Amino acid sequence: MSFLGNRVLRKEDPALLTVGGTYVEDLELAGAGAVVYLRSSGAHARLGRIDVTAARAAPGVLDVVTAAEVDLMALPPEVPNLHPGMVRPWLAEGVVRFVGEPIAAIVAETRAEAIDAAGLVVVDYQPLAVVVEPAGALGGGVLLWPDLGTNVCWNIGSNATGKRLAGYPVMVRQRVLNQRVAPCPLEVQASAASWEGGRLTFWMSTQAPHAMRDALAKALGLDPDRVRVIAPDVGGGFGAKASAYPENLLVAWLARRVGRPLRWVEDRSESMVALGHGRGQIQDIEIAGTREGRVLAYRLSVLQDAGAYPGVGAWLPTLTKVMLTGVYDIATVGFEARSVVTNTTPMTSYRGAGRPEAAAAIERAMDCFAADIGMDPAEVRRRNLISANAFPFRTPTGTVYDVGDYGGALEAVLEAADYEGLRVEQRRRREAGDVVALGIGLSVYVEITNGLPDGELGAVEVLPSGKVRVSTGTSPHGQGHVTAWAMLVGDTLGLPMEDIEVTHGDTAAVARGVGTFASRSLQTGGVAARQAAVQVVERARRLAADLLEADPADVVLDPAGGRFHVAGAPAAASCSWAALAAAAAVEVVEVVEAGGVVGVVEASEVVGAGGVGGVVGAGGVGGVGGASEVVEHAPAVSTVAYGGGTSVVTLPPGRLAAEVDFTPPGPTFPFGAHLVVVEVDTETGMVWVRRVVAVDDAGRIVAPDLADGQVHGGLAQGVAQALMEEVRYDSDGNPLTGNLADYAMISAVELPSFELVHMETPTPLNELGAKGIGESGSIGSTPAVHNAVCDALAHLGVRHVDMPTTPEKVWRAIRRANTSSGGSAPVD
Numbered sequence: 001m002s003f004l005g006n007r008v009l010r011k012e013d014p015a016l017l018t019v020g021g022t023y024v025e026d027l028e029l030a031g032a033g034a035v036v037y038l039r040s041s042g043a044h045a046r047l048g049r050i051d052v053t054a055a056r057a058a059p060g061v062l063d064v065v066t067a068a069e070v071d072l073m074a075l076p077p078e079v080p081n082l083h084p085g086m087v088r089p090w091l092a093e094g095v096v097r098f099v100g101e102p103i104a105a106i107v108a109e110t111r112a113e114a115i116d117a118a119g120l121v122v123v124d125y126q127p128l129a130v131v132v133e134p135a136g137a138l139g140g141g142v143l144l145w146p147d148l149g150t151n152v153c154w155n156i157g158s159n160a161t162g163k164r165l166a167g168y169p170v171m172v173r174q175r176v177l178n179q180r181v182a183p184c185p186l187e188v189q190a191s192a193a194s195w196e197g198g199r200l201t202f203w204m205s206t207q208a209p210h211a212m213r214d215a216l217a218k219a220l221g222l223d224p225d226r227v228r229v230i231a232p233d234v235g236g237g238f239g240a241k242a243s244a245y246p247e248n249l250l251v252a253w254l255a256r257r258v259g260r261p262l263r264w265v266e267d268r269s270e271s272m273v274a275l276g277h278g279r280g281q282i283q284d285i286e287i288a289g290t291r292e293g294r295v296l297a298y299r300l301s302v303l304q305d306a307g308a309y310p311g312v313g314a315w316l317p318t319l320t321k322v323m324l325t326g327v328y329d330i331a332t333v334g335f336e337a338r339s340v341v342t343n344t345t346p347m348t349s350y351r352g353a354g355r356p357e358a359a360a361a362i363e364r365a366m367d368c369f370a371a372d373i374g375m376d377p378a379e380v381r382r383r384n385l386i387s388a389n390a391f392p393f394r395t396p397t398g399t400v401y402d403v404g405d406y407g408g409a410l411e412a413v414l415e416a417a418d419y420e421g422l423r424v425e426q427r428r429r430r431e432a433g434d435v436v437a438l439g440i441g442l443s444v445y446v447e448i449t450n451g452l453p454d455g456e457l458g459a460v461e462v463l464p465s466g467k468v469r470v471s472t473g474t475s476p477h478g479q480g481h482v483t484a485w486a487m488l489v490g491d492t493l494g495l496p497m498e499d500i501e502v503t504h505g506d507t508a509a510v511a512r513g514v515g516t517f518a519s520r521s522l523q524t525g526g527v528a529a530r531q532a533a534v535q536v537v538e539r540a541r542r543l544a545a546d547l548l549e550a551d552p553a554d555v556v557l558d559p560a561g562g563r564f565h566v567a568g569a570p571a572a573a574s575c576s577w578a579a580l581a582a583a584a585a586v587e588v589v590e591v592v593e594a595g596g597v598v599g600v601v602e603a604s605e606v607v608g609a610g611g612v613g614g615v616v617g618a619g620g621v622g623g624v625g626g627a628s629e630v631v632e633h634a635p636a637v638s639t640v641a642y643g644g645g646t647s648v649v650t651l652p653p654g655r656l657a658a659e660v661d662f663t664p665p666g667p668t669f670p671f672g673a674h675l676v677v678v679e680v681d682t683e684t685g686m687v688w689v690r691r692v693v694a695v696d697d698a699g700r701i702v703a704p705d706l707a708d709g710q711v712h713g714g715l716a717q718g719v720a721q722a723l724m725e726e727v728r729y730d731s732d733g734n735p736l737t738g739n740l741a742d743y744a745m746i747s748a749v750e751l752p753s754f755e756l757v758h759m760e761t762p763t764p765l766n767e768l769g770a771k772g773i774g775e776s777g778s779i780g781s782t783p784a785v786h787n788a789v790c791d792a793l794a795h796l797g798v799r800h801v802d803m804p805t806t807p808e809k810v811w812r813a814i815r816r817a818n819t820s821s822g823g824s825a826p827v828d
Contacts, residue, residue, distance in 0.1 A: 003487040003497065007705045010483045011497060021233030024190035024203050025265045032192065033062055035251055035264035036114035038104040038121050039273070040096035043132075043343040043733020044144070047094055047103070048124030055106060055120040060113030062258050064121070065105045067093035072219055072253060075246055079315040083153040086145060086341060088309040090246045090253075095128070097144050097308035098343050099735055100273030102247055107258055111265075130343045130733040134282060134305045137340040144308065144341045153310035154339035156318060163334060165297050168288035172372045176364050177802040178357045180280040180305060180727040182737070183350050184745055185477075187235025188271040191248040192263040193255035201228045202252055205235065207242040208515030209475050213507045215244040216252055231505035234477035238717075239349035240276050241477070242517045243312060247274065272738045276313060277727055278350020280305035281320070281357050286334075287365040291373050293383045298325060299334035300361050306339045306347050313347025314339035319354025319451065324397050326362040327406040327444045327671060328384045333396040343733040349517065351717055352775040355447040356782055363443040363783035364800075371794065377787070378419060381410060381444055401446065401669045402763045402771075409673040409695045409759060410444050416757045417675045417693040430795050439678040439792025443783040446671040449772030450520035455646075455663030457512045458528025460489055460536050462656040464585070466578030468495060470532075471503045473513025474525035479774060480706040481521060485529050487703055488768075492533035493577070494562035512661065519670070519772025522702065527766045528662035531647055535658035539651060540564060543583045544575040577656075584656035644765055668763045668771035672696040674780035676719075680792040685811030687789055689719055691752055696776045697759040700769035707773050708756060714777020715754055720746035721778075722785035724804050744804075793817075 015021070052064040067089055074087040092103045104121055108114035131142040137151040144151060165171060191204040200222065206212050206229075213229040216222070234241070247264065255262040266274060282303040289295040306314035317337035324335055366384075370377040386393050388405045395401070419440070426438045457473035470485050486500035503509050514524070537557055544564035545552040556567045558574070565574040636651040644665040651658055677691040692715055701707050724744040728736040737743035762769025782803075789805040790798065797817035801809055 003491045004702050005704065008483065008487065008497065008703065010480050010705070011486055012480060012482050021235070023187055023233050023235060024192055024205050024263070027192060027203055027232065027263070029192055029194060029261045029263060032261040032263050033107055033109055033258065034111040034114045035254060035262050036106045036108070036111060036118050037102040037247055038106065038118045039270065040092060040099055040101045040103055042096060042125050042127060043099050044128040044130045045096050046126040046128060047092060047096060048126055050104065050124070051122040052104060055117040058113065058117035058120055060109035061106065061117045062109065063107040063254070064117070065091070065107070065254065065257070066103065067091040070250070070253070077153070077310045077314070078243060079312055081154070082310045082314055083148070085148045086153055086310050088246065090250050098273075098345055099733055100270070100345060101308065105250060105254055107254055107262060130731070132342055132344060132729045132731060132733050134303045134340050134342060137342045138303065138338065144343065151340045151342070152338055153306055153341055154304070154314045154317070155337070156321065157336040165286045165288045165299055165334070168296055169290050170369065170373055171286070171288050172365070172368050174285045174364065174368045174800060176283040176285060176361055178279045178281040178283060178360050179721070179803055180277050180347070181350060181721055181725045182272055182277055182727050182743060183238040183240040183275060184740070184743070185236030185238060185241065188266045188268060189241070189245065189248060189275055190263070190265040191251045192261065193252040194261040195256050199226045199228070200252055201230065203230045203232060204248055205241060206231050207234070207237040207475055207477055207517050209505050209507050210473065210513040211515055212244060216249055219249055220252060228506070228508045230507075231475050234475070237477045238351045239278070239353055239517055242515065243276060243348050245274070269739050272743065273345050273735055276311065276348025277307065277345050278313070278348065278353070279357065279721070280313070280347050281317070283357070283361045285361055285365045285368070287369045289369065293373060293375050293380045295328060295330050295366070295369060295384045297332035298330045298362065298365065300324060302337035304337060304339040305344065306341050307344050308341060309346045310339065310341060311346050312349050316349065316354035316357070319448070320358040321397055322399050322451070323355050323358035323446065323448060324362070325395050326359060327386055327404070327446045328362065328366075329386045329390070330384070330396065335397065344729055351714065351778045352447070353518070355775070356718070356779045359443065359445045359447070359779050360783045360786065363445070364786060367787045367790065368800070371799070377442055378410070378414060381442065382407065385410065385444065399448070400666070402666065402765055403761055404446060404669060404671050405697070405761050406444055406446070406671055409671060409697060412757050412759060413673040413675045413693055413695045416755065417677070417691065419675065422677060435682055437680045437682055437792040437795070439680060439788040439790070441676045441678070441784040441786065441788025441791055442673070443780050443787065444673045445780040446669050447776060447779050448667050448669055449775070450518055450523055450664065451667045453664050453667045454514045454520065454524065455661055456514055456520070456524035456528050457510065457659065457661050458525055458530070458532045459659040460529060460532040460657060462536060462540070462577050462581040464578065464581050466576055466581065467499045467501065468493060469501050469503060470529055471510045472525045472529055473510055474516045474521040475505045475513065476516055476521070479516065479521065479710065480703065481525075484522060484526060484703045484706055488526055488530045489533045492530060492537060494557055494559040495577070519774040519776070522768070522770050523664060523668055523766055523772060524662060526702070526770065527664070527768055528647070528660045530768065531649070531662060532658040532660040535649055535651065535660065536656060539584070539658065540577070540580045540656060543580045543656070547575055547579070547583060548573055581656045585654055664765050666765055668699065668765055670696065670698040670771040670773065670776050672759070672776060672780050674784040676781070676784040676788040678785065678788040678792055680789065680810060682796065682814055685807035685809070685814065687723060687805055687807065687810060689723070689750065689752055689785065691755065692719065692781065693755040693757065694777065694780065695757040695759050696773065696780065697761050698773035698776060699771035700760055700762045701758070702768065702770060710773045711756060711777040712754055714775060714779070715781045716746055716751060718778040718781030719751060719785050722782045722789070722803055722805060723750065724806060726804050
């Protein structure tokens with residue numbers, strides 16, 4: 001029976017649940033010192049004298065470094081076309097621009113000694129005016145780079161930029177806040193460095209080891225082959241660990257400077273201000289149409305908070321534009337976005353990265369439109385969904401969706417939740433004047449995965465033992481790649497999952513790789529591994545044909561036993577994977593004597609640059625005498641097409657192995673529908689999420705338990721943003737949510753058991769039919785919860801409540817609505 005599509009136990013879990021993982025902080029590095037960063041306590045200030053005299057004399061201190069000692073080029077924005085003048089120094093130079101910016105690096109024998117020494121550094125701050133809100137930054141009253149004359153670091157638009165919608169029967173406008181949130185991975189940022197013979201070994205908690213290798217090589221002026229990056233177990237990333245932070249990379253420079261291994265591990269308070277934040281959009285929505293429920297036009301204006309230094313977060317409105325109209329067939333659209341720098345932590349990608357913002361805007365817009373015309377929000381959606389027979393579908397912004405059935409997803413979630421019954425219960429409560437209001441929220445979403453689209457490496461090798469090693473350029477941090485890749489390869493080779501080992505996260509062990517982000521891994525690295533396994537099977541079939549003295553066309557693989565035999569005669573003779581690996585080991589066998597080929601050592605394939613060079617010998621020894629020379633042969637390399645994509649296949653000689661670099665022809669577009677039921681105490685503003693019903697279609701599902709786990713995590717984070725999570729600053733730029741006592745993370749107490757409805761619409765863009773699943777849950781759930789809270793309050797005259805919909809905000813919204821309608825309840 002095939003593994004694929006069935007529920008199996010994760011291969012990763014036994015070690016994690018018993019001995020535990022090995023993270024950067026767990027590594028045994030002989031003689032390693034510790035790095036601690038002194039961080040700015042002010043949001044915006046000119047730096048005067050930095051006195052490190054006492055720190056350098058403190059016990060255990062090996063070095064204290066400020067910007068003046070760092071001989072590296074400043075870091076330009078990590079995304080091309082962002083404002084080139086807004087470069088980031090390795091350590092603050094002349095000016096600090098946010099609370100938490102590193103000013104000095106202290107290197108000591110132990111972390112405790114480094115922390116003590118950091119407290120001895122005296123910094124002369126000359127305060128400057130602070131800008132925290134994006135709207136204030138856009139005004140330009142306070143400039144982070146006065147010589148540039150602007151805080152705008154990115155500006156994009158569309159054909160309707162600057163034009164407001166007008167002339168439609170129905171016009172609805174609403175401002176929506178998609179607030180700043182912190183990723184909060186369980187493992188904080190961490191890195192370690194060791195030099196030997198001019199070569200660097202660097203351990204890092206990262207989602208993209210090969211990209212970090214290249215960033216280190218560039219920064220340090222080294223050839224990439226002199227840098228080895230290892231990602232050991234990584235305790236979560238959520239997109240924020242796909243970037244190259246200066247604090248991480250500087251550890252390598254410091255280790256070279258002091259001549260010994262070093263390690264840096266931030267604490268949780270540091271992580272809250274140093275690890276990039278996500279979201280942070282102010283969205284102005286306009287939606288227009290007819291009173292019969294047809295949406296004719298939609299426009300979105302975005303003001304993106306980039307934080308103090310522009311990076312990938314400043315660029316993310318690009319993805320918001322890509323997914324602007326969501327699942328709806330809307331003829332006229334407009335989009336504009338500006339990203340501005342503020343005196344806050346720099347922004348980066350966070351689970352969904354620009355796509356949840358698009359879904360939040362269009363789904364809130366659909367509910368506002370439905371409320372304005374007095375139509376049920378489910379019916380409004382029905383009347384505007386892209387038809388299932390319209391794919392591939394090109395949106396007005398030029399995005400081409402591969403395949404979808406949005407109407408099917410909507411109907412599935414409505415049926416599973418008993419939508420009509422919920423509306424009946426809602427009406428009953430309202431008529432009875434129940435203090436606890438019921439709210440029902442919908443969202444129908446589509447998102448883009450592997451949006452560039454990048455390719456990925458997958459390699460499969462049969463070892464002499466008959467077991468198999470899979471190498472992948474993806475770099476997991478909780479997703480379960482070891483399990484999924486073992487399923488894919490084991491299913492192809494007819495081997496149990498326990499016979500498959502998966503190697504990843506080491507640039508010395510895996511030749512190439514892009515990494516794990518943008519829900520890209522299965523549709524790139526997983527497909528590549530599967531294709532490499534297919535190539536190994538075909539190669540093994542030819543080897544088995546020689547050993548069995550049969551035509552390769554007559555040799556078959558028994559998928560249950562993992563052995564090759566002649567078709568119709570499984571009991572006569574067979575070849576195991578171990579035997580075939582041994583046969584492949586003597587592939588390069590031509591022996592040259594006196595200028596000619598005189599014999600062979602073993603029967604095998606001779607593989608040259610063009611593929612299979614010939615089969616000789618049938619297992620015998622061909623007679624060798626005198627001095628000889630083994631003729632070297634290059635790997636066979638070919639390019640083939642799978643599912644419209646491109647696969648570069650490499651067959652290394654002397655090994656029963658294959659490497660595939662698979663590049664899909666385009667991104668894929670998972671979709672789904674979420675329905676959330678909330679209860680709201682109208683006297684206190686307290687919100688309880690009672691039900692979350694989710695339909696998430698990611699094409700063909702390889703590992704249902706892994707997919708469900710990804711959806712569960714995404715749902716939790718999406719619900720959390722809608723209800724409680726928000727990074728906040730005071731007017732002076734001081735963080736008000738700098739630890740997990742002040743920053744409200746969600747727990748199992750606030751979450752119901754999720755109700756998952758499975759649906760599969762395979763993509764034609766790869767042979768697995770698989771799309772991404774890692775971010776879908778967070779994209780659909782946030783607007784569903786948000787709409788549910790607003791729906792619960794609609795009968796009280798509340799039109800909108802900004803996220804997070806905390807009890808205080810809900811209570812104030814009810815009081816304002818009561819006052820505006822002539823009631824006596826005060827707002828405060």
